[in-house]
Amino acid sequence: MRISRSIVIPLALCLAAGLATLAGQDQGPQKEGSETVARPRNSSTSTEPAEGPKIPSKFDKKDLPPAGTPSFKSNVTAVTVDIAVLDNKGHFIPNIPRGNFRVLEDGVPQQVTNFSMGEAPMTVAMVVEFSNRWQSYWSQTWYQTLQASWGFVETLKPEDYIAVIAYDMRSEILCDFTQDRREAMEAMRRLQIPGFSEANLYDALADTAQRMSTIEGRKAIVAITSGEDTFSKLTFDKTRKILQNAGVPIYPIGIGQAIRIYYESHVGPLTQLDWLQADNALNTFAKETGGQAFLPRFEGEFPSIFRAIAQALRNQYSLAYNPSNQARDGSFRKLKVELVNPANGEPLKITENNKPIKYTIIAKTGYTAPREVE
Secondary structure: OOOOOOOOOOHHHHHHHHHHHHHHOOOOOEEEOOEEEOOOOOOOOOOOOOOOOOOOOOOOHHHOOOOOOOOOOOOOOOEEEEEEEEEOOOOEOOOOOHHHEEEEEOOEEOOEEEEEEEEOOEEEEEEEEOOOOOOOOOOHHHHHHHHHHHHHHHOOOOOOEEEEEEEOOOEEEEEEEEOOHHHHHHHHOOOOOOOOOOOOHHHHHHHHHHHHOOOOOEEEEEEEEOOOOOOOOOOHHHHHHHHHHHOOOEEEEEOOHHHHHHHHHHOOHHHHHHHHHHHHHHHHHHHHHOOOOEOOOOHHHHHHHHHHHHHHHHEEEEEEEOOOOOOOEOOEEEEEEEEEOOOOOOEOOOEEOOEEOOEEEEOOOEEEOOEOOO
16 A cells, blocks of 8 residues: 655554554455465456456566575365366366276375366466567468467457567567457468577566466466577576476467478587577476467468367366375475376276377476475
8 A cells, every 4th residue: 555755644643543454454365274365357346347367567586586486375275176177179078977087196196175167267378489589570480470479369368368568688578468359360460570699588487477376277378489499597406496497387389390301401410409409498398287289381371270289278187185295395396297097006998988098187297395484
């Protein structure tokens, strides 16, 4: 609460006014037991307009949490895991019973305490690489980047939140989280002429993930990027740890794949190695955060990619458990989610039209345990 310094009032009246104001303020999410209950974004009984999550208008290092900060809220030990089960066509497989899910933490089975399945609004930060490195004005990748960015925004539903963040040598928030599609489209009109050749992907992803770590509900980062990183302050390993701790799924959409294939026989081995490392980085970030990486060769693949991301985010199984390892040591715990037959513990077989189908389980691969505060 801010009080103008130009107004001088008696101390007693100031304290009384302050207490009265604080008593009427919204107290935010309330705790029930060990779980955080988020205030609904869109309530039919509310007369106030819905407000989306906010992130600072400028990225500033002083706003970042201290290094090694646990991703858990204080006094909360329950672990929540969002899971998508997709068939070989990328379609969500619904109606899998709770008893078929098994969660292993560091190889030890855990007792699931809460389980749900449903469709929910998405909160998405679209992180767009926009530099002269790949997006020279009117180049093929410039056009591809804009097509992917605009195409993804057009697939969102009215209840979804979207933020648009562009990066070259630094990150810039073009549009804060909003449900207004016009605002997001207007922000992307600024993606016209790239200014720098640097593309600091690691810094951009880490900054965005840390700011989204406290947002409740279905959330993700959709990164439209080449995957290459030039001069980020963060290393690849440090970026991995930050993304794992933040718990925000990463869905990279690689650009420039067709051009890479065309020039593959005309470039040296070092350039080819850079491209391979870029793809490996995107696949690693996606796998370790519970997302998916897409490396399309043709623009015609974009619609199916957008549908796959929506399928994975909107339709999810969500389960929670209290870890059997209650040590507050700040260690990284590995997670593995399996589908099993509860009768014999063997992998679950899913059939369609009496034919077995292959499926993929998408979930984060670990979390950082809380650390005891001395």
